[in-house]
Amino acid sequence: MxxxxxxxxxxxxxxxxxxxxxxxxxxxxxxxxxxxxxxxxxxxxxxxxxxxxxxxxxxxxxxxxxxxxxxxxxxxxxxxxxxxxxxxxxxxxxxxxxxxxxxxxxxxxxxxxAVFFSPDDLSLVKGKPSERRRFLDLIISRLRPKYGRYLAEYNRALFQRNILLKQLKHNRTLISALEVWDEQISELGTAILKTRMDFLEKLYPWVKKYYLYFSRDERQLELNYENTCFTEKILPDSFREAYALALRKSLPHDLESGFTQVGPHRDDLQFLLGGRDLRYFGSQGEQRTLCLSIKFAEMRMFFEVTGISxxxxxxxxxxxxxxxxxxxxxxxxxxxxxxxxxxxxxxxxxxxxxxxxxxxxxxxxxxxxx
Ligand SMILES: Nc1ncnc2c1ncn2[C@@H]1O[C@H](COP(=O)(O)OP(=O)(O)OP(=O)(O)O)[C@@H](O)[C@H]1O
Structure with missing residues (x-):
């Protein structure tokens, strides 16, 4: 193309x-x-x-x-x-x-x-978590057509849940209405989580390979998905249950803030080089090389999945x-x-x-x- x-x-x-x-x-x-x-x-x-x-x-x-x-x-x-x-x-x-x-x-x-790289734009590494989620969502929507639908439906359900949380601050009698949104959110959120994690598992070897190629730095580079729903390693089959539990646990905070605190809309990516988090401790050069490597890995993933560059x-x-x-x-x-x-x-x-x-x-x- x-x-x-x-x-x-x-x-x-x-x-x-x-x-x-x-x-x-x-x-x-x-x-x-x-x-x-x-x-x-x-x-x-x-x-x-x-x-x-x-x-x-x-x-x-x-x-x-x-x-x-x-x-x-x-x-x-x-x-x-x-x-x-x-x-x-x-x-x-x-x-x-x-x-x-x-x-x-x-x-x-x-x-x-298209994949864009500018050495001045390190927001993918240094910027807010929303920048990294935006990166993931754009490329995954391209490669997995269902993902865009999950995201749109998830965001709609989340929006409704947040409106309800705000109403509940003044009127607790509506609390049972949360159930229907929690049900939808945990189902769609689980689908989003699984797709993101699966995508990252495939992206990671390419990021590592390009980072080594561009930097010649032999230290171990790790890419982790920072999940707000559960931190311990659990099998994908248990995601939905763990997600629903996380929503229940966070309800007091959600009611207090009027906002859903856990879920893919709050998750982030973590990059560790030699065990240190590059978002906070990386030099400009390391962050730049990481951005470039992620962009090349994106190119490569797109090519692997679609056969198109x-x-x-x-x-x-x-x-x-x-x-x-x-x-x-x-x-x-x-x-x-x-x-x-x-x-x-x-x-x-x-x-x-x-x-x-x-x-x-x-x-x-x-x-x-x-
Ligand atoms: N909406 C706009 N309408 C008209 N001009 C704009 C608009 N947005 C940006 N510009 C102008 O476009 C000019 C060129 O910007 P651009 O960033 O493309 O430059 P560049 O050639 O890449 O420069 P550099 O080498 O400094 O990065 C700037 O002077 C900027 O003010």
Whole structure:
């Protein structure tokens, strides 16, 4: 799968843009603040329907404008797929694929996926637990279509339970109504937990392998799922029972706070290097290498499960790597479509430059360099 063409209108600092890309390596270079990251974000948004640097989609619309439009034409195993997105201030985005409006993420063509890495963005490791859950939920929804449904239903039931908890603060006669939500939540929550843990078990060997490759650090890297429902190791068959028990135990706190304190919406990921938690004790370099390794593991997992390589977006990441690893990313991964940004074109050897398409970005305009 690769992105053949892009068309943008009023997206970030691009008033209008149209470009054709190469199947392999594409390099965007230019001075600071010209639009290199914005263009990667446009590609990411087209693929994953989420912005990279903000939670607010309105931020993607050109300053002072009300609408933005993006179109991507993807070449896939099943032929050409075009995806269009309309953003409107004060309204929900509209998405169309091959001319048909799509209401849900799960209805979109599953092969299209992008992985973004920027050395400045360490939120996956350093950020709030919600950032790590967001990462897990996005990739798992892509690979296991049922997971998106579990999540949506879980969030609906959780929302209702939380409303009820707030009402119970003033009126305890409604307490029996909790049962129905607890029943649903423990069933859906168990499905989410099992899927996440199973996914992490498969992701972990790749993260470990890439971490060793990029860092050459021989210390043991561990990836643990921090579960708010039960901490001791229990068999998956007992998850549901343990989950229901955890909900019952946490009821006094839930009633006090008006919020459900346990469940996948509160869980986290833990990364240990030589027994120390990298979220709190890792150096910037270790955290960066871990992020990069997780992103490569994500690429690899997607490939293992679907047989399709996602699009790799590397924002100013080359300076982080020595020449062998740089060469490995840019040259040896022939099955990936890669978009790379750099403000220093001389960091890329001539022989590699010649193999890719090189574009210069200047004040929101894109020109083909060669
Ligand atoms: N919604 C928007 N409308 C118009 N311009 C925007 C919008 N959002 C961001 N910008 C502008 O886009 C410009 C380019 O940003 P971008 O992050 O893409 O630069 P860059 O080329 O990656 O720079 P650097 O090399 O410094 O990372 C910035 O000056 C920013 O203010």
């Amino acid at each position: 690769h992105l053949e063409k892009i068309r943008l209108f009023n997206f970030r600092n691009f008033k209008e843009l149209e470009a054709d890309f190469s199947k392999g390596l594409n390099i965007f270079f230019g001075d600071n603040a010209q639009g290199k990251t914005n263009l990667l974000e446009a590609i990411y948004f087209l693929c994953n329907l989420k912005p990279v640097r903000t939670n607010k989609e309105q931020h993607l619309i050109f300053f002072e404008e009300e609408k933005a439009y993006l179109k991507g034409v993807f070449s896939t195993f099943f032929g050409s797929v075009d995806r269009e997105i309309w953003l409107n201030l004060g309204d929900k985005k509209k998405v169309r694929e091959c001319g048909v409006e799509k209401k849900r993420f799960s209805e979109l063509f599953w092969q299209i996926h 996602p699009i790799l977006l590397l924002d100013d990441a080359l300076s982080e790597l020595d020449k062998y690893r740089r060469k490995w990313i840019l040259e040896e991964n022939k099955e990936w479509q890669v978009f790379v940004t750099t403000s220093d074109i001389s960091a890329i050897p001539d022989d590699i430059l010649k193999k890719g398409s090189v574009f210069r970005i200047e004040a929101g305009t894109l020109g083909r360099w060669f």
